[in-house]
Amino acid sequence: MAGVGFRRWAQTLTKGRGVGISALLSGARAASGASKGSLPGPYPTTPAERAAAAKKYNLRVEDYEPYPDNGQGFGDYPKLPDRSQHERDPWYQWDHPDLRRNWGEPMHWNFDMYIRNRVDTSPTPVSWNSMCKQLFGFIGFMLFMFYIGEVFPAYQPVVSPAQERSDELFM
């Protein structure tokens, strides 16, 4: 009985029948719920481990590429392409339409970053060079014009010397 968890105790005792108690004593448990080998594990070293990991994550063996083993804590989690959910087909019948994801599909490590409210990696309508030129051109132009405005000020209020003297008293 040492290997039996408290939860199974509670479940079998509440059943109240003989079958429950004998199941408890033999250590048998239901086949539902997550099985032992379905959770992420350490980095796969042999080809057999790689095949098992690919099967676990529902990927083809050729598609399965774990993160490099650099000690950063990834284990055998697959390295999926860094694509946001914005790029997925909006017209396909996804199981979870707002996440654009099917049930059982392997999730990207940074899935919560790539949801449709957040980072978007979809192609930009304008090319990168054009965007850079437009943005920095505008900012540069405005900075330059403000600088000119500092050097050559215009539309300063014209005040007579008498009014300037009377203004000073209330400073």
Place this chain on the structure above:
Amino acid sequence: MADYKEAPLATRPRTLDPNDYFNLSQEKRRADEERAALRANLKRQYLTQLNNPSRTELIEDPALTRWVYARANPFPHFRPTFKTSLLGIVFGVVPLVTLYYIFKTDRDRKEAQIKAGTRDRKFNLAY
């Protein structure tokens, strides 16, 4: 559009992607079919559970469980290497130490000024 350069980290539009036009082969077709078979299997499992009239509980997604578990348990696979130690130092130790020194010297300077009587302390919370 011939000189379209995509943003760093963004993707190229599919119509400008040369792989779609030149890299089509039997192997690619077979690979796509295998992926579709995996997808169809998962879809079948999900729809069986979804449309089961006697189902009362939520449909558990093992991929989600695996993702949550992997994100919450990186430590068993952590190894101190040059890169991880450098990251730890840069993000953990350096801000702490620099901020301590900055605040300490600033506060000491202000305290010295107050003691010498050179600091302008005219701020009043209530008159």
